[in-house]
Amino acid sequence: MSLNPILFMGGSGAIGRHTARALRAAYPDVPLLIGGRDLAKAQRVAAQMAGAQAVVIDSSADDLGLGDRPVSAVVVFYMDHALAGLRYAQKRGVPHLSISSGVFEIAPEIAMYMHAPGASPIVLGYEWMAGATTAATLSVAREFGQIDDIRIDALVDEQDTGGPTVASDFEHLNKMLPAALTRRDGVFVWREGEHSNTQFQAVDGTSIDAGGFSSIDVAGLAAATGAANVQFNIGIGVSSSRRQGQPMSTEIIIELAGADLKGEPLRTRHAVVHPAGTAPLTGLSVAMLLERLLGLDGQPVTSAGLYFPYQLLDAAAYLKRLKQEGGELRRLQVQ
CATH class of the missing domain: 3.30.360.10 (Dihydrodipicolinate Reductase; domain 2)
Incomplete structure (x- = not known):
């Protein structure tokens, strides 16, 4: 299965690294973009993973500073108050998963989903340990x-x-x-x-x-x-x-x-x-959510919609x- 890279915004942090490890343990060939504001830090993390590349994220740009580079999904490992990752994912019709916002901060994401419900699958990954x-x-x-x-x-x-x-x-x-x-x-x-x-x-x-x-x-x-x-x-x-x-x-x-x-x-x-x-447990959850969103588990890809993690995770498999x-x-x- 040919897959465009998965963009990890904030992927050089502890949870990002554990997510990459968990995902790669099951799917060694999945390409990754390790995104962050510090290119050197992202490069150090990407160098530890074959098939990973470091990129600088510009949250003020509509294309996040990535130009026309294709991605298959966007994962945000920090509080993206500007919702830059979500806008980027919706415009490209790819899944979006964010894990850091509080329950009081989901209204902007829900509003963006309601105005484009068919754009992409969006996961409110704010459950404890992401599911x-x-x-x-x-x-x-x-x-x-x-x-x-x-x-x-x-x-x-x-x-x-x-x-x-x-x-x-x-x-x-x-x-x-x-x-x-x-x-x-x-x-x-x-x-x-x-x-x-x-x-x-x-x-x-x-x-x-x-x-x-x-x-x-x-x-x-x-x-x-x-x-x-x-x-x-x-x-x-x-x-x-x-x-x-x-x-x-x-x-x-x-x-x-x-x-x-x-x-x-x-x-x-x-x-x-x-x-x-906490980081490895959260990383496992995020990795398995990506598997389900992208159909890496052999099932059909997840359709556009708004989801809790538990609606996507198979409990027995988890x-x-x-x-x-x-x-x-x-x-x-x-x-």
Whole structure:
């Protein structure tokens, strides 16, 4: 299959590099354009990958400074407030995937989609780890006939910085939206102040202080399951693996409550664990989204539309690839 290069805007960062590795592990010949403002940095990253080329991105130019160079998809690894990557993708009719905006910043993207709904597939990749949370949650949800409560608790190891771009994005999100989008008794509310503070138990049972986070997972999971109560919290501390003397990892605790397929009460607790932290897990998600968008998986290419990551990811295939990387969806004892 002949494919034009995939443009990685901000591809020289940690998540961009891990995405390239995950994609190349399954499809070694996929060509890549590693785009950034610093050509030397992009060249250093591209030099590590056969078939990759570094390019300078000019967000003020309609063609991003790339001229008539063809691309097959655009992935944005930073907050593209000008939506330069989206405009570029729509004009060329190629898929667009961005992973860094907050739930409060999606209106401009939705507006651009509504004015050109047939232009290209657009993925709102702002779910935690770009779909790792929702794919796993909806996989577990198959045990339920009805889901009433969904609670997601993400533990980020304090050593898992993710690079300067990730740190800058989080600083922006926390500054602009200190309240946490939550669904409570069927109504969307905003938790703030002391009402946003909470605790959860890590994989090893350690109590972690956490705060509410406005992840788009809340809106997506509420729509997908009909759950009346959905919340997302983040805690930063020492991951369970590091407390055991191993390298740091990342953990996503998933708790569901409702009724099973026979109508009996059911409560489950699982954890998505990746032994190398947030960047490789996010990179795996982005790589598999690109596979689906471009039909690299042997299925038809994704048609124009507006998508959540979980609408494109095959949960079984995702969890299989996660296991191959040393991660897992682990069933935990219900507290």
